[in-house]
Amino acid sequence: MTRLADVARAAGVSMSTASRALSRPDLVASDTRMRVLDAVQRLGFQVNPAARALTSGKTGLLAMCVPTLSNPYFAPIIAGAQQTAEAADRHLTVVVTEGSARREAEVLARVSRQVDGFIIVAPRGGDADLLEFGATTPAVIAERVVPGLASVVIDTPAGLRDLMNVLKADGHRRIAYLSGPAGSWMDALRCDALRDSLGDGGELSVIGPLPPTFRAGVEAVEEILERRATAVVAYNSLLAVGAVYQLRNVGVRVPDDVSVASADDLAALGLGAPEITTLHFDPAALGAAGVDMLVQLIDGREPEVPHVRIPAHLRVRSSEGWAAAEG
Amino acid sequence: MTRLADVARAAGVSMSTASRALSRPDLVASDTRMRVLDAVQRLGFQVNPAARALTSGKTGLLAMCVPTLSNPYFAPIIAGAQQTAEAADRHLTVVVTEGSARREAEVLARVSRQVDGFIIVAPRGGDADLLEFGATTPAVIAERVVPGLASVVIDTPAGLRDLMNVLKADGHRRIAYLSGPAGSWMDALRCDALRDSLGDGGELSVIGPLPPTFRAGVEAVEEILERRATAVVAYNSLLAVGAVYQLRNVGVRVPDDVSVASADDLAALGLGAPEITTLHFDPAALGAAGVDMLVQLIDGREPEVPHVRIPAHLRVRSSEGWAAAEG
DNA sequence: TATCGTACTGCAAGCGCTTGCAAAGCTTTG
DNA sequence: CAAAGCTTTGCAAGCGCTTGCAGTACGATA
Numbered sequence: 001m002t003r004l005a006d007v008a009r010a011a012g013v014s015m016s017t018a019s020r021a022l023s024r025p026d027l028v029a030s031d032t033r034m035r036v037l038d039a040v041q042r043l044g045f046q047v048n049p050a051a052r053a054l055t056s057g058k059t060g061l062l063a064m065c066v067p068t069l070s071n072p073y074f075a076p077i078i079a080g081a082q083q084t085a086e087a088a089d090r091h092l093t094v095v096v097t098e099g100s101a102r103r104e105a106e107v108l109a110r111v112s113r114q115v116d117g118f119i120i121v122a123p124r125g126g127d128a129d130l131l132e133f134g135a136t137t138p139a140v141i142a143e144r145v146v147p148g149l150a151s152v153v154i155d156t157p158a159g160l161r162d163l164m165n166v167l168k169a170d171g172h173r174r175i176a177y178l179s180g181p182a183g184s185w186m187d188a189l190r191c192d193a194l195r196d197s198l199g200d201g202g203e204l205s206v207i208g209p210l211p212p213t214f215r216a217g218v219e220a221v222e223e224i225l226e227r228r229a230t231a232v233v234a235y236n237s238l239l240a241v242g243a244v245y246q247l248r249n250v251g252v253r254v255p256d257d258v259s260v261a262s263a264d265d266l267a268a269l270g271l272g273a274p275e276i277t278t279l280h281f282d283p284a285a286l287g288a289a290g291v292d293m294l295v296q297l298i299d300g301r302e303p304e305v306p307h308v309r310i311p312a313h314l315r316v317r318s319s320e321g322w323a324a325a326e327g
Numbered sequence: 328m329t330r331l332a333d334v335a336r337a338a339g340v341s342m343s344t345a346s347r348a349l350s351r352p353d354l355v356a357s358d359t360r361m362r363v364l365d366a367v368q369r370l371g372f373q374v375n376p377a378a379r380a381l382t383s384g385k386t387g388l389l390a391m392c393v394p395t396l397s398n399p400y401f402a403p404i405i406a407g408a409q410q411t412a413e414a415a416d417r418h419l420t421v422v423v424t425e426g427s428a429r430r431e432a433e434v435l436a437r438v439s440r441q442v443d444g445f446i447i448v449a450p451r452g453g454d455a456d457l458l459e460f461g462a463t464t465p466a467v468i469a470e471r472v473v474p475g476l477a478s479v480v481i482d483t484p485a486g487l488r489d490l491m492n493v494l495k496a497d498g499h500r501r502i503a504y505l506s507g508p509a510g511s512w513m514d515a516l517r518c519d520a521l522r523d524s525l526g527d528g529g530e531l532s533v534i535g536p537l538p539p540t541f542r543a544g545v546e547a548v549e550e551i552l553e554r555r556a557t558a559v560v561a562y563n564s565l566l567a568v569g570a571v572y573q574l575r576n577v578g579v580r581v582p583d584d585v586s587v588a589s590a591d592d593l594a595a596l597g598l599g600a601p602e603i604t605t606l607h608f609d610p611a612a613l614g615a616a617g618v619d620m621l622v623q624l625i626d627g628r629e630p631e632v633p634h635v636r637i638p639a640h641l642r643v644r645s646s647e648g649w650a651a652a653e654g
Numbered sequence: 655t656a657t658c659g660t661a662c663t664g665c666a667a668g669c670g671c672t673t674g675c676a677a678a679g680c681t682t683t684g
Numbered sequence: 685c686a687a688a689g690c691t692t693t694g695c696a697a698g699c700g701c702t703t704g705c706a707g708t709a710c711g712a713t714a
Contacts, residue, residue, distance in 0.1 A: 003700060003701085005700080013663075014663065015664090015665095015701080016663070016664060016665075016702080017662085017663055017664075019701065019702060019703085020663090020702090023702080024703095027662080027663095028662070028663080029662060032662080032663085046440055047700085047701075048381070048440070048699085048700055048701070049380075049386075049440060050381040050386065050701090051381050051699070051702085052700080052701060052702075053377035053669095053701095054375070054378050054381050054670065054671085054700080054702090055668080055669050055700085055701050055702040055703080056669090056701080056702060056703090060441075061441075069396055069399065069401065069402035069406070070402040071399065072396065072397045072398065072399050074396065075396035076397070078423070079396070079423060082422075086437075091420070091437075091438060093418070093421070094421045095409075096405070098406075110413075111418060113373055113375070113376060114376050214568075241572075244572075245568075245571075245572050245575075330670060330671085331670065332670080332671095340693080341693065341694045342671080342672090342694090343696095344692085344694075346671065346673085347672090347673090347692095347693090350672080354693095355692070356691080356693090359693085374670085374671075375671070377670080377671090378669070378672085378699090379670080379671060379672075380671095380699095381670080381699050382671050382672040382698080382699050383671080383673090383699090384699085
């Protein structure tokens with residue numbers, strides 16, 4: 001294994017210069033830097049991350065904390081983050097909390113020695129806990145806003161208000177919301193957005209809280225039918241697809257009898273039931289923005305924009321249509 | 328931040344003893360060890376992983392290399408692995424290859440300096456590449472067998488032979504196989520298992536290769552109907568659920584007109600379309616076994632069992648039934 | 655020309671831990 | 685009782701890199 005000392009010797013400079021040529025290139029003359037980089041190439045040198053970490057305190061590791069991997073929703077977020085991290089010459093490691101606040105706290109404590117900072121996606125802990133944590137470790141919150149911490153969210157509420165307008169225009173009055181996991185900040189926000197834009201004469205019945213899974217969507221159908229809703233908005237795509245699947249299974253036509261829409265992006269899942277009305281957004285951008293902000297934080301800069309908001313656009317498709325006539 | 332030196336002082340021993348009490352407890356007298364562990368507790372000491380890595384060459388990081396996170400199939404595998412790693416006082420980091428051999432090679436090279444070893448799930452690289460890689464870095468292969476490397480697989484072929492027998496007994500003759508990603512080792516194995524147990528008079532038509540997604544399942548339905556298959560076996564659950572979804576969508580009854588089964592475990596997905604015939608197995612055990620073997624490899628022991636095989640059981644449900652009469 | 659500032663570079667002291675080696679105290683064996 | 689072996693502990697030399705400080709060379713300024 002070639003060491004920095006070998007590179008320095010080959011380039012005819014001291015180790016300090018070789019080191020700086022790599023981590024603080026602005027501090028060395030450009031021809032010297034060239035010679036060093038050249039030697040690095042020739043010898044196939046790679047820094048020893050442990051040694052660097054020991055002296056500089058920076059491991060080059062970022063952690064992204066997600067509730068679960070069973071929901072493919074997080075896949076493109078992680079992919080976007082991982083790609084951006086790589087571009088910043090860092091590695092992103094994923095840790096899973098299983099959606100429990102306790103486990104979340106454990107995991108953060110456990111890993112915090114090994115990484116330079118965290119992106120915590122849809123955290124379950126309280127604001128105070130998160131603030132306390134963020135005070136000692138660089139951290140960015142995703143899919144939630146915690147005042148005082150950097151955050152990045154997808155603006156699904158805006159998209160949901162658009163959706164609600166379309167539903168109202170199509171004559172829907174009894175609308176069911178399949179709500180997400182208990183205690184989810186984002187779920188509350190989505191529910192509020194729907195309620196706020198419901199208007200007079202509309203009726204929003206909330207079903208749940210539900211785990212955000214295909215199966216829960218299947219199982220919610222019974223209650224959807226009981227409540228005689230003409231339109232269903234699901235907290236996420238898994239719920240929406242599960243509901244459509246089961247509605248058809250029991251002979252209810254979509255959208256003729258019941259319209260269905262999802263509050264997140266099917267395509268983001270690679271699920272792609274091509275006809276379901278959804279919001280559309282770029283989840284990879286969420287991950288990427290999170291990493292960008294985190295890297296700024298780690299480098300001791302304040303992020304230029306402390307709260308990033310990724311736009312979400314309504315995409316009306318054939319699972320949504322005119323309200324069925326009152327039965 | 329408390330250091331080992333503080334612990335040593337508090338326990339009244341030298342640093343070497345303190346160090347050994349933690350990493351080679353068999354080498355210190357039990358009362359001394361007690362005193363050290365006590366001091367560790369009292370002072371809330373945690374080793375500095377960078378320093379340990381620098382001297383010992385072991386980072387305490389394991390990497391699991393998966394093709395994608397969009398397929399929730401991998402979620403419980405990762406969860407099992409992460410849990411087992413934690414129990415072994417290590418951290419498991421997930422890296423995604425996007426199913427490309429090139430990217431796989433890049434990623435392995437990129438990360439190999441930072442981790443103690445790899446579990447490579449469903450690798451796309453050639454046997455020779457993998458062997459070469461495994462020669463220099465501890466590595467366990469999952470969902471594939473590479474002679475000369477430790478491996479762990481789920482025995483879906485056995486389950487598929489059982490499935491085929493049920494299909495034959497139910498009168499199915501024209502069977503379609505929705506095959507998995509091009510070049511997948513496991514796909515070939517599953518296909519072979521079906522073909523081998525097909526018997527006389529049966530006809531297996533392979534549709535694909537297909538990406539293992541819900542959408543591909545939806546889109547395969549056209550071809551399924553064209554081939555007038557009475558039974559469909561899908562490479563994975565996403566394909567199966569997609570196919571059932573679309574079959575119903577176009578008015579084909581399941582299982583009355585067409586039976587559908589999946590070669591992996593729906594439940595493993597949290598997908599849980601409760602009526603689809605699948606195999607049943609414990610994916611977390613795959614991850615756990617992989618980590619166990621890897622840790623043995625890293626510690627310089629040969630794994631007791633170099634090739635682990637997780638059993639898969641057929642679970643017949645209502646998506647499978649008697650073959651439709653010839654139309 | 656003397657003085658100062660700037661741009662580079664090198665020296666050397668660690669970062670916090672592990673581990674080979676040797677010393678010291680015991681127990682066992684002939 | 686001496687020799688040999690084992691168990692337990694400490695000493696000290698790093699692991700490979702970063703970085704504060706000091707030194708040098710050179711151009712700009714007065």
